[in-house]
Amino acid sequence: MTSQPVAPDSSDRDTVAGRSALALRGLAKRFGDKIAVNGIDLDVPVGSFYGLVGPNGAGKTTTLSMATGLLRPENGQAWVHGVDVWQNPLKAKKLMGILPDGVRLFDRLTGEQLVTYAGLLRGMDREEVTSRVGDLLRALDLTNDAGTLVVDYSAGMTKKIALASALIHAPRLLVLDEPFESVDPVSAANIRDILSSYVASGGTVIVSSHVMDLVQRMCDHVAVIAAGTVLAAGTVDAVRGEASLEDRFVELVGGRNTAEGLAWLRTL
Numbered sequence: 001m002t003s004q005p006v007a008p009d010s011s012d013r014d015t016v017a018g019r020s021a022l023a024l025r026g027l028a029k030r031f032g033d034k035i036a037v038n039g040i041d042l043d044v045p046v047g048s049f050y051g052l053v054g055p056n057g058a059g060k061t062t063t064l065s066m067a068t069g070l071l072r073p074e075n076g077q078a079w080v081h082g083v084d085v086w087q088n089p090l091k092a093k094k095l096m097g098i099l100p101d102g103v104r105l106f107d108r109l110t111g112e113q114l115v116t117y118a119g120l121l122r123g124m125d126r127e128e129v130t131s132r133v134g135d136l137l138r139a140l141d142l143t144n145d146a147g148t149l150v151v152d153y154s155a156g157m158t159k160k161i162a163l164a165s166a167l168i169h170a171p172r173l174l175v176l177d178e179p180f181e182s183v184d185p186v187s188a189a190n191i192r193d194i195l196s197s198y199v200a201s202g203g204t205v206i207v208s209s210h211v212m213d214l215v216q217r218m219c220d221h222v223a224v225i226a227a228g229t230v231l232a233a234g235t236v237d238a239v240r241g242e243a244s245l246e247d248r249f250v251e252l253v254g255g256r257n258t259a260e261g262l263a264w265l266r267t268l
C-alpha cells in the first residue's frame with residue numbers, strides 16, 4: 001500500500017461522520033498486487049444526490065462495496081449516519097438500501113415475491129409489505145410482470161426489481177451502483193423522478209454512473225475517482241467550474257487515446 005490511511009480521531013467521528021449520510025476515512029483495498037482503493041475519504045451530506053464517477057476500474061464498485069458492508073476493507077472506516085458500518089453492521093444496514101453492481105438475485109422467485117421477500121427479511125409486517133410492493137411495481141412499470149420469474153426478466157427489468165427491493169424498507173440512504181445501466185429512457189426518467197422526490201423528502205442518494213450528462217443534471221454533489229483515489233469532490237458546480245462535467249472529467253482523469261494505431265480499421 002503506497003499511502004497509509006489516517007485514522008479518524010473521536011472529534012472527527014462525532015462531527016463530520018455524524019452529520020454525513022455516509023462518511024469514509026482512509027478506505028483501502030488491494031487484490032493481490034493491485035491497489036483497487038487507495039485510502040479514500042468522502043463525506044456525503046444528508047439530503048444530497050451524490051454522483052460517483054470515474055473511469056473503468058477506478059475503484060467505484062470496490063469503494064461502495066466496502067462502504068455498505070459487502071466487502072471488508074483492508075484499512076479505513078465507513079459510517080452511515082454516524083453508525084460504523086463494520087462495527088455495527090446490523091444497525092448500519094437498516095439505514096441503507098443497496099443496489100449492488102452485478103447483483104445476484106433469488107431469480108427463481110417472481111418479481112412480486114422477490115420484493116415481498118426483501119421487505120419480510122427487513123422485518124416489516126406483511127400487510128405493509130404487500131401495499132408497498134404494489135406501489136413500487138406500479139411506479140417502476142412492472143405490474144404486468146409481477147408474476148414472471150426474475151430469471152426471465154430483461155437486464156433493465158432486473159435492475160428495476162433490484163431497485164424496488166432496495167427501496168421497500170424506506171431507507172435513509174440509497175447506494176446505487178450503475179442504476180440506469182440497461183434501463184430504457186422512460187423507465188430511467190421514472191426512476192429519476194422517484195429518486196428526486198426521495199431526496200426532496202430528506203433521503204440521500206449515492207449513484208455511480210458513467211453518464212456525465214446524467215450526473216450533471218441529476219446530482220447536486222459529485223466525486224471523481226481514478227486509480228483508487230478521489231481526484232475532486234464537492235458540489236457539481238464547484239467540481240465542474242465553467243466547463244461541462246464531462247470535459248472536467250476528461251481533464252482530471254486524462255487518458256484520451258487517438259485511434260492512430262488502428263489504421264487497419266479504416267474502410268475508406
Ligand SMILES: Nc1ncnc2c1ncn2[C@@H]1O[C@H](COP(=O)(O)OP(=O)(O)OP(=O)(O)O)[C@@H](O)[C@H]1O
Nearest residue numbers: 031034035036054055056057058059060061062063
Ligand atoms: N474481486 C476482485 N479480484 C481482483 N481484482 C479486482 C476484484 N474486484 C475489483 N478488482 C480490481 O480492482 C480495480 C477496481 O475495480 P472496481 O470494480 O472497483 O472499479 P469500477 O470503478 O467500479 O469500474 P467500472 O466502472 O468498470 O465498473 C480494478 O482494477 C479491478 O480489476
